[in-house]
Structure formats: structure tokens, C-alpha cells
Amino acid sequence: MPDRMKIHYVKPGRPEVIKTDIAKDTRYGLYIVQSESRPDFFRIGATGIHDKGTMRGRLFTTYQRKPSEKNWTTRNLKWKILWVAEIQAGTQFSTVAAEYVIFSHFVRLFSFVDYSGFCSTPEVASMIVDEVRSLEAELEKVIAFQINKE
Numbered sequence: 001m002p003d004r005m006k007i008h009y010v011k012p013g014r015p016e017v018i019k020t021d022i023a024k025d026t027r028y029g030l031y032i033v034q035s036e037s038r039p040d041f042f043r044i045g046a047t048g049i050h051d052k053g054t055m056r057g058r059l060f061t062t063y064q065r066k067p068s069e070k071n072w073t074t075r076n077l078k079w080k081i082l083w084v085a086e087i088q089a090g091t092q093f094s095t096v097a098a099e100y101v102i103f104s105h106f107v108r109l110f111s112f113v114d115y116s117g118f119c120s121t122p123e124v125a126s127m128i129v130d131e132v133r134s135l136e137a138e139l140e141k142v143i144a145f146q147i148n149k150e
Helices: 016-020 055-060 092-106 123-136 135-148
Strands: 005-007 027-036 041-047 079-085 117-119
Touching: 027 055, 027 092, 027 123, 041 055, 041 092, 055 079, 079 092, 079 123, 079 135, 092 123, 092 135, 123 135
Parallel strands: none
Antiparallel strands: 005 079, 027 041, 027 079, 041 117
């Protein structure tokens, strides 16, 4: 695995494990979370694509915001982390490109209910992790190519 991408596997619902593993200054990364209030809702996310904040900040403060009826993500708080990829030497574009790889795969498997959220039965959480893990080699190639191109 290239040094550029460090992938963390976590037990669902254990964000403190990631908090200690992710570097404080890492900006770019990808993640998949499951809603605890609506366990049939899942979300694919990326950090650093708006060129602000850190991955840790996104994972641990964004999902603590006040719920808003206008925002699908905060409306379905709290979220538990299923999978995280820290892209240590990532760029804005390499992260977006890798997120597209995940979206293009998952859009064939699940019904999306928001631009980043999809619906399924809660029991598929481990299958979701297996699916995204099956994409890791492709994610690494896309990230490496985009970083080397830039």
C-alpha cells in the first residue's frame, strides 16, 4: 500500500480508535458511516474537498452539530463509523476522484436518498464494509495517479 494512503478499519461505533490513529493535521480522507437514529441510512463522505478543516475535525465535530431539517446528514444524527481511509499526502482532486470510485460502485447496489446518503437494511453494514474494502486497490491507484499527475 502506498505511503500516501493509510486505511483504518474500525469496529462500528468505535470512533475513539480512529481519533488516536488519524494524524491531527491530516486533511484528506474518505469514510462511510451508518446512522444510529436511522440504522437503515448510510453515508459516504470525504474530507478536505472544500479545502478546510481536518479529517479528525470532520469525523468528530461535524456530526455533533445541531440537527437541521434542511440538512440530511444532521437530521439523521448520530453516525457510527464503518470505514475510514486517511489519505496522508492527498490532494483535493485525488480525494474527489477516489470518492467517485466509491459512489460509482455503491450507486449500483443501493438506493440513494441524498447526494451522499443511501438506504438499505441495517444488517448490511458488514457487507458495505466488505464492498468498500474490495475497492481499496482501485482507490489506491486512482489516488496515486491523481497525486502524481498534479
